[in-house]
Amino acid sequence: MNKAKVKLKVASIFWAVLFNAMCLADGNGAVDRGLFEIWGPGLESQNIVMPARYFFIRLLNYNKESVPDKFESNFQITINGGTEQNKPCRIWSNILNRKDGSLIVRYKVYDQCSRLEISVKYQQQHVAESPYLVEGLINPDSCYCPKENIDGVIDSWKCKAVPAQIRADFEPFQKIDWDVTRPKVIKQFDKPHSVSLCHYVIKDNQVYRKCYGNYVGFNMFSDSILLSLTRKAAVPDLEFFVNLGDWPLSAQHLEDKLPIFSWCGSADTNDIIMPTYELTESALENMGRVMLDMLSVQGNGEFPWNQRQSKLFWRGRDSNRHRLDLISLSRKHPELFNVSLTNFFFYRDEEDVYGPKTDHVSFFRFFDYKYQLAIDGTVAPYRTPFLLGGGSLIFKPHSKYYEYFYRDLQPNTHYVPVESNLSDLIERIQWAKANDAEAEKIARNGQEFANENLLPQHIFCYYFHLLNELSKVLESEVRVLDGMELVKQKNLSPCDCSQIKTAERDEL
Numbered sequence: 001m002n003k004a005k006v007k008l009k010v011a012s013i014f015w016a017v018l019f020n021a022m023c024l025a026d027g028n029g030a031v032d033r034g035l036f037e038i039w040g041p042g043l044e045s046q047n048i049v050m051p052a053r054y055f056f057i058r059l060l061n062y063n064k065e066s067v068p069d070k071f072e073s074n075f076q077i078t079i080n081g082g083t084e085q086n087k088p089c090r091i092w093s094n095i096l097n098r099k100d101g102s103l104i105v106r107y108k109v110y111d112q113c114s115r116l117e118i119s120v121k122y123q124q125q126h127v128a129e130s131p132y133l134v135e136g137l138i139n140p141d142s143c144y145c146p147k148e149n150i151d152g153v154i155d156s157w158k159c160k161a162v163p164a165q166i167r168a169d170f171e172p173f174q175k176i177d178w179d180v181t182r183p184k185v186i187k188q189f190d191k192p193h194s195v196s197l198c199h200y201v202i203k204d205n206q207v208y209r210k211c212y213g214n215y216v217g218f219n220m221f222s223d224s225i226l227l228s229l230t231r232k233a234a235v236p237d238l239e240f241f242v243n244l245g246d247w248p249l250s251a252q253h254l255e256d257k258l259p260i261f262s263w264c265g266s267a268d269t270n271d272i273i274m275p276t277y278e279l280t281e282s283a284l285e286n287m288g289r290v291m292l293d294m295l296s297v298q299g300n301g302e303f304p305w306n307q308r309q310s311k312l313f314w315r316g317r318d319s320n321r322h323r324l325d326l327i328s329l330s331r332k333h334p335e336l337f338n339v340s341l342t343n344f345f346f347y348r349d350e351e352d353v354y355g356p357k358t359d360h361v362s363f364f365r366f367f368d369y370k371y372q373l374a375i376d377g378t379v380a381p382y383r384t385p386f387l388l389g390g391g392s393l394i395f396k397p398h399s400k401y402y403e404y405f406y407r408d409l410q411p412n413t414h415y416v417p418v419e420s421n422l423s424d425l426i427e428r429i430q431w432a433k434a435n436d437a438e439a440e441k442i443a444r445n446g447q448e449f450a451n452e453n454l455l456p457q458h459i460f461c462y463y464f465h466l467l468n469e470l471s472k473v474l475e476s477e478v479r480v481l482d483g484m485e486l487v488k489q490k491n492l493s494p495c496d497c498s499q500i501k502t503a504e505r506d507e508l
């Protein structure tokens, strides 16, 4: 048989099976397990403890086109577990349909479970390797069960190697002696009106801090992530400063290079970058307080690419002159844009020209449109991860500001670069309209990048690496300093943290 024939044969078998899988109503055909892929950290919940666990299901399909609407309702997904006391575990789950032939399943565990069974059926038949039996203790995120060794945690979480951004950020800080540097940082940044900064010490896995500044409410974000990390890993003793403001602080013109953790970096500062508070919060509050997170953004878009409108959609406040320029541009080319300002503050006296301001639009509705703009506000636009996750095409103006993952984003692969003054934006949108397949490819790459780098698992990994790398360069003795307060863990669950036990399988 020649190659083409073999291909044809394989394809027809595939279609026969797929046809069965999708149209099977009377139960007389078997669903081929091999047509399904199931993967993700939520299948390893004994090792990877997150507020919301998650995994992915994909119906394999040669041409990767969207599947019929019935797709989601054909699945029966159950997650059951039992506690040591043989009570059922309380588990809450939900399903997000990405509308590209794949689903995200999320679940939250409220008890310490000693066994878990994840069953994924398609029309009543197990698919892929289902049922998945998770053995060992499965902790809710509210357990204080730190594992001894942070390197071991990094391994068991399947974290990638130390991110290049972290390596670059520590380049100027190969040795940190806080006894020398601490007074300099405090002298430089104890400016209550303009700087909000917290000084942290982690000692014996307890978090202590002292904050400087008039507006330190954002320490709730740094507190939450540090408490979350210390529940999961025995963090080495550490000392560091977290900048709570948006602007990076460690300006290159300062006499000394000062190591400060910040949410946003810039070409002319030496700050060490963390994931933004917005992204961090969305990982910590997944299936909790926040609506928008890197998973929900993928399941709440209404339309696949080809049904999205070919316009650039944008909403935001007037925190950057170029945002006003965007409004001007859109007036010259109304057929390419749906953009408006939602608030005037920085350029209040120009509201007549660039207004009227419009109401907020749910972020999920942004993805009714094919084109998005990641334009700076006061600093980098913290919505960028969510824009990538939403699967539309991102136009990104050049900027000196960056978040922790920008260095891994490739122009024209993951996004379309434009001049910071937007002078080529029209041309670039017209290119995208004329080259829809390529535009879709870049949009898809961007979303894939998000799924491989920006999900909660990756965010925790980034923080584990960050703290671990810091511990390697600290030269001064770590001690709790005068005036520091203990940041307490709240609402811990009662958990037995003894090592993983063999699950009694027969009881399942």
Ligand SMILES: *[C@@H]1O[C@H](CO)[C@@H](O)[C@H](O)[C@H]1NC(C)=O
Pocket (backbone or CB within 6 Å): 338, 361, 365, 368
């Ligand atoms: C712009 O988008 C908003 C929100 O989706 C929508 O209500 C409005 O009709 C759109 N305007 C135009 C001119 O399409």
Ligand SMILES: *[C@@H]1O[C@H](CO)[C@@H](O)[C@H](O)[C@H]1NC(C)=O
Pocket (backbone or CB within 6 Å): 419, 420, 421, 422, 423
């Ligand atoms: C916009 O920026 C580009 C590149 O920096 C520059 O060549 C161009 O003159 C600028 N255009 C305007 C209108 O300022």
